[in-house]
Amino acid sequence: GQSLEQPSEVTAVEGAIVQMNCTYQTSGFYGLSWYQQHDGGAPTFLSYNALDGLEETGRFSSFLSRSDSYGYLLLQELQMKDSASYFCAVRDHNTGKLIFGQGTTLQVKP
Amino acid sequence: DGGITQSPKYLFRKEGQNVTLSCEQNLNHDAMYWYRQDPGQGLRLIYYSQIVNDFQKGDIAEGYSVSREKKESFPLTVTSAQKNPTAFYLCASSMRAGQSDEQFFGPGTRLTVL
Numbered sequence: 173g174q175s176l177e178q179p180s181e182v183t184a185v186e187g188a189i190v191q192m193n194c195t196y197q198t199s200g201f202y203g204l205s206w207y208q209q210h211d212g213g214a215p216t217f218l219s220y221n222a223l224d225g226l227e228e229t230g231r232f233s234s235f236l237s238r239s240d241s242y243g244y245l246l247l248q249e250l251q252m253k254d255s256a257s258y259f260c261a262v263r264d265h266n267t268g269k270l271i272f273g274q275g276t277t278l279q280v281k282p
Numbered sequence: 283d284g285g286i287t288q289s290p291k292y293l294f295r296k297e298g299q300n301v302t303l304s305c306e307q308n309l310n311h312d313a314m315y316w317y318r319q320d321p322g323q324g325l326r327l328i329y330y331s332q333i334v335n336d337f338q339k340g341d342i343a344e345g346y347s348v349s350r351e352k353k354e355s356f357p358l359t360v361t362s363a364q365k366n367p368t369a370f371y372l373c374a375s376s377m378r379a380g381q382s383d384e385q386f387f388g389p390g391t392r393l394t395v396l
Contacts, residue, residue, distance in 0.1 A: 202383070215325070269315075272324045
């Protein structure tokens, strides 16, 4: 089976850097995805890592270590609008469906 | 503009009534999904469909039913058999299940059963 673990909450101040971790257990691994969801809104796709290393897109970076079954999402120069929930997800090897973690709620304070 | 739509945004029903949630996409995506989200929780898969006229149960299918008669449409019926139907329901689509991890989500329907 598949399972993912994420810390439930993280708090940081505007302008700072925050790292949100995700550990996973899978029977087969294709890659790790990240989604952002603002309160009451729809999740939006942020990034996908299939290979080890860091992928950067503007203020957002995502890291993967397949040997450690671990990844993280890094947000730099935090802005108030970054306050949201962030979900990691992996694809089920047999069915192809995405399995989501419980999400980390990020609160950015002034 | 291409996208995925859900209607209505808010829905109220009396206990014991069936209710159907609409989901339409014009992205030409093969795969469509229904998720349920409870407050402070992650997304749980109810049903998914990889092609027209075919669908599979997700992790919490009991009390729900779907149809996929057209590529663009994937309606979800919440039946009276669903014990705790009040939740936020999200529909999503992707190129094809298993080929892409990028799913596009609709704005969601918040269902309240009174």
